[in-house]
Amino acid sequence: MPDKDRAPGTDHTDAADRAALRADCGNCFGLCCVALTLTRSADFAVNKDAGKPCHNLQDDFRCGIHTRLRSEGFPGCTVYDCFGAGQKVSGETFGGRDWRTAPDTAQQMFQVFPVVRRLHELLWYLTEAVSLVEARSLHGVIRRALDATERLTHLDADALAALDVAAHRDEVAALLARTSELVRATVPRKKKRSHRGGDLIAARLGGADLRGADLRGAYLIAADLSGADLRRADLIGADFRDADLSGADLTGALFLTQSQLNAARGNGATRLPDSLGRPAHWEK
Template sequence: MPDHDRPAGAGRAALRADCGNCFALCCVALTLTRSADFAVDKAAGTPCRNLRDDFRCGIHTRLRTEGFSGCTVYDCFGAGQKVSQETFGGRDWRGAPETARQMFDVFPVVRQLHELLWYLTEAATLAPARPLHGEIRRTLEATERLTRLEADALADLDVAAHRGEVAALLARGSELVRATAPGRRKRNHRGGDLIGARLRGADLRGADLRGAYLIAADLSGADLRLADLIGADFRDADLSGADLTGALFLTQAQLNAARGSGATRLPPSLERPAHWAK
């Protein structure tokens, strides 16, 4: 099996949300804006009205029908349990209210760092990017060290600057991998407006779709192997029958935001969303 087809491995285990060891930080720390994704407005630092005393969601099984589909596609990449159990040593914001403000400030920072760890962990497995593996691993280790800083240091961290450095490295790795795609007539749609685009059956192998707006796009039957999908917006996109095996930097959250079918082919490290058609 080629390296780029393998699961990222055990290194990603800590980058998956473990809500049982988190103090519902995503339900409190973040701002919600009333929209098709959220039924209410909620200020950052204010608990969601659906949050129970045990830090569980009172409508978890009904989020989509109750108008909170945005909650079903959010992914903290394991930052919630890191901040709850490591940064703040298991002290929750209810029992230790003096920690609340800083905890809520730190959570989005660690979440960004964990997202970068997810991408870097994948990049370190991509065979065509082997010339960069040493640099990728050093950057991964440096990013992991940042996640373990004390709360004060995390709150002051220039995460945007670090994210920019990592993004440049990932882009270099992406180019090496996408260069192996057949045909080499690569489509550059980075940041492109493809909302509602008709791409049924399109050959998008090796395409650059970083940050592309693919909201409600028809990608049924499309070939997205080796396409760079980092940050692509797949909300309500139709991925029925699409081939996403070997797609670069795809996340579970992106799949959860899309529509798909039993015929959609996925990387082995990701799961078929429960709401997809069979």
């Protein structure tokens, strides 16, 4: 993206730091296909208990229908993002021992995987936060939180299993909220109504000026956001399932993830942050 199209106030130096926070399925033991519970719904074609391998998981830990997940009734799998936790747990925490050839590792591996996944998600947000120049007054404390979270991901399996990840997440969440406030305060808006946790299901927001809006945890399922301006909007935890982002401007949106985009609909005119990719199922 040319410099003139970059969102103001953003330091685009975090690409390398985020590389390890992207899923590398080729170096994972198919943990998301085993450790997680699947509930038969519009997202998953079958019920599956946690700890039981999905019937589509092959002997090489690859998905047998990876290129056909949506057509086969598993769109939820295309939305899920482990933020690189899969390869971390497989290669580092358990030293390359997989749950099939070392079944004694299975129970603890499946217990640890979601813990590391939550930590990696926090790393994603903190890496973004420390790049936001409007929040420079918090950069010192953000870096300390980033380093502390990174250290937690390198704990051994026993320590990770015992970790109170919810308490750590709450501390980081408070810091991210302060970061958001500083950034959004720089956006000139006549009215800054908060939609935090709001019910915006199927809302008609096409073309809306949502710059700097607080949409943390908002339910935007099937909402029409086509052509909306979401620059500097706080989108952490917002539910974009089946939301229409066609032509929307998400450059500089705060705490947006690939998973959120994968759950939504969009097209070639949708403008995205440099750190995220255009989902394959979107219209051209």
